[in-house]
Amino acid sequence: MPNSLPRPHIANHYLRASICGAERLGARREVLLADAGVPTAWLDKPEQLITEEELTRLIKTVWRATRDEFMGLSTSRCKNGTFALMADYCLDSASLGAVLRKSARVYSIACNNVDIGLDESDDNRLVFFRLSLEDTSLDTDHMLQEFLLLMWQRFACWLVDQQIPFATTRFNYPSPPHVNEYRAMYPTELQFNAEVCGFSLHEKYLHLPVVRSEAELAVFLKEAPAYILHRPDIDDSLRNRVRTLLASQSLKDMPSLDELAQLLHMTPRSIGRKLQEEGTSLRKIKTSLRQEYAIKLMSTENLSVADVSERVGFSETASFCRAFKRWTGKSPSQWPG
Structure with a gap:
């Protein structure tokens, strides 16, 4: 929108992550941040989001300071240009x-x-x-x-x-x-x-x-x-439409391909073909949603493994445990809370 101020939406994590290589090479964080127009105090404010423009200026500053497009984060320098x-x-x-x-x-x-x-x-x-x-x-x-x-x-x-x-x-x-x-x-x-x-x-x-x-x-x-x-404003892929629709449903009873076709006013065959062209499938999308929700529950809620298993749509806790280890490399009992 014309004349609108940039909206901060990038995690504060990227302030430190962007400058650590330059600091390792001897650059001072105060100078790097000042050159980019970013207050040094923001480093101690993890809740402070930054804009695309601020991160752009900071990365450019690091490129100049390190003379390295890899920002001092690689064992081998990549020359500017x-x-x-x-x-x-x-x-x-x-x-x-x-x-x-x-x-x-x-x-x-x-x-x-x-x-x-x-x-x-x-x-x-x-x-x-x-x-x-x-x-x-x-x-x-x-x-x-x-x-x-x-x-x-x-x-x-x-x-x-x-x-x-x-x-x-x-x-x-x-x-x-x-x-x-x-x-x-x-x-x-x-x-x-x-x-x-x-x-x-x-x-x-x-x-x-x-x-x-x-x-x-x-x-x-x-x-x-x-x-x-810059993040794309709109993802109009069928994959995104299907994910959005499924995310609004219960993970225990997500719609079948035929039911999804009715909701999207498409044929099951055309949904399958289009999703394949986009490199995914209904099964993969459902698995991804279950994985994300399971990790969120295991990380933020005080629930038993059986409760999490049931909430994300598994009929057997053992099957959930095997799937969780496949997704994360750790069993639910090893997952950090």
């Missing part, structure tokens, strides 16, 4: 698939600490873009790993000028305390404790044409990382 070089190299590509392959080639050569590449499609016609830090010892808050995944997803959407319904975003570490931020940043199914980090999408999106011009790219790079940090 690497992303711009990659973007310019990829701009004349005919399709998104070519961009992903070319970008992987550039970063494989320029950055020693990144495992990156486009893997072949699986039985569901999904392709996986692998994007992992090989040594995460300096990225203790996962800030750099988060940013890399976000950067490639948002840049891909920008190049083809549409919101791509990525199927999953995977992380090779447990669900972090600020996981709610992940759900806002990545409008996909989230998978933690995976072998590698990356994201998957239906192979048909690899054929989307690149539509941006050199002039548009110049603006994108000048304002970076503003677009990367």
